[in-house]
Amino acid sequence: xxxxxxxxxxxxxxxxxxxxxxxxxxxxxxxxxxxxxxxxxxxxxxxxxxxxxxxxxxxxxxxxxxxxxxxxxxxxxxxxxxxxxxxxxxxxxxxxxxxxxxxxxxxxxxxxxxxxxxxxxxxxxxxxxxxxxxxxxxxxxxxxxxxxxxxxxxxxxxxxxxxxxxxxxxxxxxxxxxxxxxxxxxxxxxxxxxxxxxxxxxxxxxxxxxxxxxxxxxxxxxxxxxxxxxxxxxxxxxxxxxxxxxxxxxxxxxxxxxxxxxxxxxxxxxxxxxxxxxxxxxxxxxxxxxxxxxxxxxxxxxxxxxxxxxxxxxxxxx
Amino acid sequence: xxxxxxxxxxxxxxxxxxxxxxxxxxxxxxxxxxxxxxxxxxxxxxxxxxxxxxxxxxxxxxxxxxxxxxxxxxxxxxxxxxxxxxxxxxxxxxxxxxxxxxxxxxxxxxxxxxxxxxxxxxxxxxxxxxxxxxxxxxxxxxxxxxxxxxxxxxxxxxxxxxxxxxxxxxxxxxxxxxxxxxxxxxxxxxxxxxxxxxxxxxxxxxxxxxxxxxxxxxxxxxxxxxxxxxxxxxxxxxxxxxxxx
Numbered sequence: 238x239x240x241x242x243x244x245x246x247x248x249x250x251x252x253x254x255x256x257x258x259x260x261x262x263x264x265x266x267x268x269x270x271x272x273x274x275x276x277x278x279x280x281x282x283x284x285x286x287x288x289x290x291x292x293x294x295x296x297x298x299x300x301x302x303x304x305x306x307x308x309x310x311x312x313x314x315x316x317x318x319x320x321x322x323x324x325x326x327x328x329x330x331x332x333x334x335x336x337x338x339x340x341x342x343x344x345x346x347x348x349x350x351x352x353x354x355x356x357x358x359x360x361x362x363x364x365x366x367x368x369x370x371x372x373x374x375x376x377x378x379x380x381x382x383x384x385x386x387x388x389x390x391x392x393x394x395x396x397x398x399x400x401x402x403x404x405x406x407x408x409x410x411x412x413x414x415x416x417x418x419x420x421x422x423x424x425x426x427x428x429x430x431x432x433x434x435x436x437x438x439x440x441x442x443x444x445x446x447x448x449x450x451x452x453x454x455x456x457x458x459x460x461x462x463x464x465x466x467x468x469x470x471x472x473x474x475x476x477x478x479x480x481x482x483x484x485x486x487x488x489x490x491x492x493x494x495x496x497x498x499x500x501x502x503x504x505x506x507x508x509x510x511x512x513x514x515x516x517x518x519x520x521x522x523x524x525x526x527x528x529x530x531x532x533x534x535x536x537x538x539x540x541x542x543x544x545x546x547x548x549x550x551x552x553x554x555x
Numbered sequence: 556x557x558x559x560x561x562x563x564x565x566x567x568x569x570x571x572x573x574x575x576x577x578x579x580x581x582x583x584x585x586x587x588x589x590x591x592x593x594x595x596x597x598x599x600x601x602x603x604x605x606x607x608x609x610x611x612x613x614x615x616x617x618x619x620x621x622x623x624x625x626x627x628x629x630x631x632x633x634x635x636x637x638x639x640x641x642x643x644x645x646x647x648x649x650x651x652x653x654x655x656x657x658x659x660x661x662x663x664x665x666x667x668x669x670x671x672x673x674x675x676x677x678x679x680x681x682x683x684x685x686x687x688x689x690x691x692x693x694x695x696x697x698x699x700x701x702x703x704x705x706x707x708x709x710x711x712x713x714x715x716x717x718x719x720x721x722x723x724x725x726x727x728x729x730x731x732x733x734x735x736x737x738x739x740x741x742x743x744x745x746x747x748x749x750x751x752x753x754x755x756x757x758x759x760x761x762x763x764x765x766x767x768x769x770x771x772x773x774x775x776x777x778x779x780x781x782x783x784x785x786x787x788x789x790x791x792x793x794x795x796x797x798x799x800x
Contacts, residue, residue, distance in 0.1 A: 412664065413664065414658050414662065414664060414667070417647070417651055417654055417655055417658070417664075418655060418658065420644065420646065420647055420651075421644045421647065421652075421655040423644075423646070424643070424644030424645055424646060424647060424688075425642040425643075425644060427638075427642060428638060428642035428643075428644070429644075429655070430626055430627060431604070431626050431627075431630060431635075431636055431638075432630060432655055432656045432658075432659060432703065432707060433627045433630045433631060433658075433659050433707075434655065434658075435627075489646065
């Protein structure tokens with residue numbers, strides 16, 4: 238991206254909540270960033286390494302539950318639960334990843350769905366974690382460390398800082414040996430191995446990094462909403478959301494998930510507003526429709542479409 | 556001897572795909588492996604590069620036993636291979652594809668990029684360095700695959716039908732490329748169906764049929780071999796080329 242583009246993007250992201258001074262848009266902005274964090278984290282394993290995880294909700298859920306569990310057990314700041322969520326997520330990533338990332342085909346995807354659903358069912362029936370009702374955080378802040386704010390703006394800037402960190406790490410990875418090898422693994426495992434690319438270990442590292450940031454997204458979600466239940470933490474829609482957002486913008490593209498989130502989240506919010514509680518099923522129809530459209534017309538996402546159009550215009554102009 | 560295969564056997568369940576194939580490859584040679592489909596040449600090829608572990612026999616590289624070594628270990632030791640169906644990394648640029656090979660000997664990105672650029676110049680792909688691999692046609696992909704292997708700085712390159720499916724003009728360009736690679740000091744083993752390639756390039760030819768080596772020798776000796784004519788070339792080929800009395 239050219240320098241002017243970077244400056245414009247930075248200006249839009251920094252000034253967005255201040256420009257509207259409207260709680261609805263402030264909330265919407267923070268939701269877009271949160272979704273962009275989850276989808277960018279998924280992008281590391283699904284986009285760059287080409288291993289489609291359909292169960293990243295397991296890390297989101299772990300990251301969401303741990304801060305509130307820490308609060309419930311010891312009344313400490315939810316912040317202390319952030320690293321615990323990451324630790325739990327890393328253990329799960331290693332346990333799922335080591336046996337399945339060595340296999341070819343869709344075993345990895347199936348394993349991630351199975352583990353996420355299994356954990357959702359266990360959590361739904363485990364009183365220690367609030368069972369189907371879930372867990373709640375501090376209703377009134379005891380200090381800044383409880384991260385309870387009335388306005389969405391502090392959350393917006395907190396999420397923006399995490400997203401920028403994640404994108405900076407992704408950018409550095411793209412330009413490192415690890416990044417080139419990871420993308421080569423996606424392109425053809427057998428050929429990559431013949432060039433001594435450590436496919437299994439690099440894919441596992443990508444999965445662990447993805448788990449770390451997805452867990453962080455879960456922790457950020459829970460400090461903003463102060464509540465988590467099995468459906469909103471471990472539900473299949475949470476995972477599908479990440480895949481869909483990244484695929485819409487462009488899986489394997491640095492800014493693909495951010496673009497996808499900027500389109501899909503307002504669309505979801507608007508359909509929810511239009512149809513209210515009775516329109517919950519419309520979300521599924523919307524997801525299904527988008528999946529069909531992406532798969533049929535633009536499997537590379539909107540960024541790839543943009544590249545193609547630019548090349549076409551360029552050749553016409555020449 | 557750079558590479559020595561001794562009495563290599565390969566069984567797939569009850570089926571013996573390769574029964575006792577042997578081959579000595581000296582430094583600087585170009586060796587051709589030919590034979591009809593299903594003769595065992597690709598199986599033998601895969602045993603030499605570590606993709607298959609032979610059921611019997613040994614493979615020695617510089618007198619070190621590499622029979623059970625992984626493909627990665629073979630590459631580290633200096634054996635590079637291309638694939639019958641080009642396995643380029645489609646979403647990477649041509650330069651990036653070659654950089655992935657260069658990382659084997661150059662850990663730093665800058666050094667790997669410089670090595671990749673040198674290889675792209677050698678293989679004539681430098682003008683397309685920033686294009687995606689998926690923008691290439693079959694000849695380009697085959698050339699890119701060769702470039703990627705070259706970037707690993709191999710001592711021995713095994714090319715699996717790297718010239719199949721090319722037009723006569725492209726075959727001539729590819730032959731010239733293989734000669735250039737050979738002149739740079741790399742030993743070559745070529746599995747090929749295009750006899751023109753084998754007759755033009757190979758110094759020695761090994762002929763497989765039904766999992767066995769049925770002939771070996773110079774190209775001239777092999778095309779006149781009765782067993783080779785019966786099993787592979789056919790009498791019309793021999794008559795056409797005036798090789799068969």
